[in-house]
Amino acid sequence: MPPVIDDMIQELLTRHRSTGRVDLNDIAEVVDRRAVSYEEVEYIIDRLESEGLRVAEPLDPGDVEVLRAVLASARRLAAELGRTPTIGEIALASGQAPHTVRRALEQAGRAKAC
Structure with missing residues (x-):
């Protein structure tokens, strides 16, 4: 994966590790106007989940x-x-x-x- 993808993952982990939850809009906000593929978004989600974060799950x-x-x-x-x-x-x-x-x-x- 390109280094920019790892940078996005690190930013999301920094923002959301304390809450343990990431909304899809949070991912969109970090991606911003950068061109990312479907596979890269899937990779981001998989990495966040492997770190123990809930992605796009209902509110607890x-x-x-x-x-x-x-x-x-x-x-x-x-x-x-x-x-x-x-x-x-x-x-x-x-x-x-x-x-x-x-x-x-x-x-x-x-x-x-x-």
């Missing part, structure tokens, strides 16, 4: 707690600021990383659409 109770904390922080900030808070503001208020806040807000949007 810990994930739900993070989601609740992020949403509570977002609501509190919106009331305090009189506007929609930024990802960075929510991250600071909730104690979560910005990528975790983005995924939580995406998950909340998906649940809302159901």
Whole structure:
């Protein structure tokens, strides 16, 4: 595999080792505009799973707690600021990383659409 693939894997491991979960959108965010093949994406997923991370699995109770904390922080900030808070503001208020806040807000949007 090209070194850039290993760099992506290392970034994902650094970001998500503490939570043990990687959303497919997290992988897309790290890949960004780089051209990667289907096989390379499969390789990335296989490597993450071999490191013990759950990839694209349903939320577990810990994930739900993070989601609740992020949403509570977002609501509190919106009331305090009189506007929609930024990802960075929510991250600071909730104690979560910005990528975790983005995924939580995406998950909340998906649940809302159901």
